Amino acid sequence: MDMELNDIEVRILGCLLEKSMTTPEYYPLSLNALTAACNQKSNREPVVAYDETTVIRGLDSLREKQLVVLSSSSRVPKYAENFVETRKLVSREASLLMVLLLRGPQTVGELRARSERAHHFAELAAVEETLSELAESGYVKKLPRLAGRKESRYVHLFAGDVEIEAEAPKPEPAAVIVRAENERIAALEDELDRLRRELAGLQEAFERFRREFE
Numbered sequence: 566m567d568m569e570l571n572d573i574e575v576r577i578l579g580c581l582l583e584k585s586m587t588t589p590e591y592y593p594l595s596l597n598a599l600t601a602a603c604n605q606k607s608n609r610e611p612v613v614a615y616d617e618t619t620v621i622r623g624l625d626s627l628r629e630k631q632l633v634v635l636s637s638s639s640r641v642p643k644y645a646e647n648f649v650e651t652r653k654l655v656s657r658e659a660s661l662l663m664v665l666l667l668r669g670p671q672t673v674g675e676l677r678a679r680s681e682r683a684h685h686f687a688e689l690a691a692v693e694e695t696l697s698e699l700a701e702s703g704y705v706k707k708l709p710r711l712a713g714r715k716e717s718r719y720v721h722l723f724a725g726d727v728e729i730e731a732e733a734p735k736p737e738p739a740a741v742i743v744r745a746e747n748e749r750i751a752a753l754e755d756e757l758d759r760l761r762r763e764l765a766g767l768q769e770a771f772e773r774f775r776r777e778f779e
Contacts, residue, residue, distance in 0.1 A: 579666030
């Protein structure tokens with residue numbers, strides 16, 4: 566990527582992409598509508614609570630980067646993304662980027678399902694082909710497959726390169742049970758040793774007491 570966005574800019578750009586493709590009748594977006602889109606609780610990861618000042622600052626930064634334009638089609642200032650047109654992206658590419666911007670790392674299956682409203686992919690192979698094209702352009706990256714997962718995930722690179730370490734495999738349920746039993750036995754053994762020491766101390770004290778009165 567020839568630029569790097571912060572989390573606020575990523576969310577704003579993702580929302581503008583989403584609304585331009587899924588609800589074009591309400592697009593471009595006013596500041597109020599865009600703020601609500603950023604704070605939407607569904608189809609967002611993570612869920613945020615930006616105020617309008619935060620969104621305005623993000624918009625100003627995106628306009629400087631020529632990714633957002635201010636529309637003059639209404640008396641109320643409205644905003645539109647300028648990324649798809651300037652980078653000559655097609656709808657299938659924009660739809661996948663939109664999901665990645667709004668929801669973070671996704672598998673091929675998740676991307677196909679969650680981009681359906683913006684673009685219909687007939688099969689997973691079409692999603693994979695588009696992701697390959699986006700990777701060649703430097704927009705996305707395939708992450709290492711995590712332990713215990715069947716599929717790899719893809720992530721956008723608008724916020725810089727991403728390095729995610731593979732997760733350690735989760736222990737099997739049987740291993741968890743055995744470990745818990747071992748810990749319980751060890752705790753009981755410690756308690757038994759403590760009681761034995763206390764009993765020995767009491768026996769010694771009793772012997773001293775008995776000898777004093779003989």
